[in-house]
Amino acid sequence: MKVVLCNCPPDKAEEIAKELVESRVAACVNILPHVKSFYHWDGKLCCDEEKTLLIKIRGHDFRVLQQKILQLHPNDVPEIVELNVSNVNAEYLKWLYASTGGEDA
Template sequence: MLRVVLCNCSPNESKELARTLIEERLAACVNILPSITSCYVWQNELCEEEEHTLLIKTTDKRYHAMKERLEELHSYDVPEIIALNTDDVLDSYARWAHEQTS
């Protein structure tokens, strides 16, 4: 099955992260959602930072290698990497995604 993985990053690294995951066949497709405002507390201060959200489509088989590489590439010490559970995927798209990551 496929996995949809959420990851937030700074705007200036989103394209580089996406390209590397695709070129290293760790993901079939990465969507970059721009102009996101992220609210969180960091070192006791409420932060509202501009980020990009990555929607990463990969396979069960490549997920752990992708996760490791993404953590390595990412500029944050503690990046958000969350895999969402998929229920059903259009067959032709699933086949394409497996081809792109094998």
């Protein structure tokens, strides 16, 4: 499995999280609220309020997730960053597979 980070405008986070889980692309999505983000855009320093999504997926589903997020996300270049998982409790992994359509092929 993997954990994927994605930041969203506050008013879009729930819609995206819910759709990722309903469509079974993600087993679980946690929404972290009241996040303040600093970054450059068009050469200017920006500071926005966002919500951070922690998305739990099967090991080989990054492309499917990416495609789904790009359909749903309002930003031109959303952040979709997959973190490496080195260990997970077996029962949780079984549940993740059952929630998303079966074992990693």
